[in-house]
Amino acid sequence: MNKPHNTFQALVFSLLSGLIFGIGLILAGMANPAKVLAFLDLAGRWDPSLGLVMGGAIAVGVVAFAIAKKRPHSYLGFAIQLPTSRIIDKRLVFGGLVFGMGWGLVGICPAPAFVLVGSGSDKGLIFTVFMMLGMVIFEVLENYRKPKNTPHKS
Amino acid sequence: MLIDWNNFTPWTALAGGALIGLATAIFILFNGRIAGITGILGGLIKPKLQDIGWRIAFIVGLILSPAIWKLFGSLPAIEIEAGNALLAFAGLIVGISTRYGSGCTSGHGVCGISRLSPRSIIATLAFMATGFLTVYVVRHLLGA
Numbered sequence: 001m002n003k004p005h006n007t008f009q010a011l012v013f014s015l016l017s018g019l020i021f022g023i024g025l026i027l028a029g030m031a032n033p034a035k036v037l038a039f040l041d042l043a044g045r046w047d048p049s050l051g052l053v054m055g056g057a058i059a060v061g062v063v064a065f066a067i068a069k070k071r072p073h074s075y076l077g078f079a080i081q082l083p084t085s086r087i088i089d090k091r092l093v094f095g096g097l098v099f100g101m102g103w104g105l106v107g108i109c110p111a112p113a114f115v116l117v118g119s120g121s122d123k124g125l126i127f128t129v130f131m132m133l134g135m136v137i138f139e140v141l142e143n144y145r146k147p148k149n150t151p152h153k154s
Numbered sequence: 155m156l157i158d159w160n161n162f163t164p165w166t167a168l169a170g171g172a173l174i175g176l177a178t179a180i181f182i183l184f185n186g187r188i189a190g191i192t193g194i195l196g197g198l199i200k201p202k203l204q205d206i207g208w209r210i211a212f213i214v215g216l217i218l219s220p221a222i223w224k225l226f227g228s229l230p231a232i233e234i235e236a237g238n239a240l241l242a243f244a245g246l247i248v249g250i251s252t253r254y255g256s257g258c259t260s261g262h263g264v265c266g267i268s269r270l271s272p273r274s275i276i277a278t279l280a281f282m283a284t285g286f287l288t289v290y291v292v293r294h295l296l297g298a
Contacts, residue, residue, distance in 0.1 A: 004204045010207070010208045013184040015214060015215045017177045017184075017189060018213060018219070021216060022216040022222075024177060025174065026170070026229065028163075028167050028170025033232070034235065037289055038158060040285045040289040043290055043293075047158045047161045048162055056168040056171020057174040059175060060171075060172050060268075061264055064182055071183075074183055076184050076186075082269065085273065086273065091254055092256065094254065095253075095256065096255045096262070096280030096281040096284075097280045098255075099251040100280060100283060100285040100287075101288050102244040102245070103244075103281060104287070105240060108244070108245075109248065110191040110258045110260070111260050114216035115217070115220060116234075117217055120220075121232055121234065124234070126245065127242070128245065130242040134247065139196075
């Protein structure tokens with residue numbers, strides 16, 4: 001029986017993760033869309049910073065996930081839920097390709113979008129509202145395509 | 155390739171990246187969950203009751219991070235050249251496509267690569283490729 005995920009501890013650690021994630025983005029300069037676009041502009045004056053952000057995050061992440069893979073439960077006693085799908089399909093590739101287009105158009109992806117909202121950026125808010133609308137549209141289309149009784153997998 | 159040495163910030167990039175890594179480490183090792191913003195947010199659309207709280211708490215953490223930063227110093231500049239219509243269009247396709255492809259820069263790019271997931275490595279290569287291509291087309295072919 002898995003411990004339900006709505007304990008006070010779960011909320012505190014979730015909030016803390018979000019905060020540290022956001023502060024990391026700000027420190028790294030990734031809450032500034034112009035700096036993200038400067039990384040994606042290989043043919044212009046190239047700013048490699050985003051590559052080092054990914055490198056720094058992955059260096060820590062590799063250790064964390066190596067530990068997580070060996071544990072059935074988290075330190076708070078929750079089940080460790082790692083994705084199990086290994087299928088490389090059209091959805092994965094096409095989703096990634098289209099996401100890169102949107103990202104390249106404005107330099108904003110989902111996590112920095114919320115940091116921009118918290119910074120009081122009106123433009124960040126517009127992006128975020130439409131991003132959430134896009135997710136709702138996806139959900140509606142998915143439910144339309146699939147019969148009701150198949151469980152939705154995300 | 156011309157590196158912009160004036161704006162390249164290797165140390166804060168690495169340190170900020172390490173903090174992002176720390177956040178994902180806390181999330182998987184304490185909450186048992188993947189810190190993928192697409193998944194956290196998308197799961198709120200048809201939520202299981204017990205999953206609403208932690209999902210919102212993570213998003214609230216992201217939103218509050220600039221306020222915490224401001225306790226210690228001023229926020230770095232935010233420069234967004236795109237107009238409102240382009241932002242809305244980009245937001246819309248990012249929302250649909252990240253759900254369709256089951257992840258974004260955080261879920262596939264950071265967590266997935268850290269897990270050495272072949273799916274996430276493919277997804278990251280895909281969005282990086284079109285990210286580079288889109289900026290090339292917009293800035294160098296269309297000359298915006």
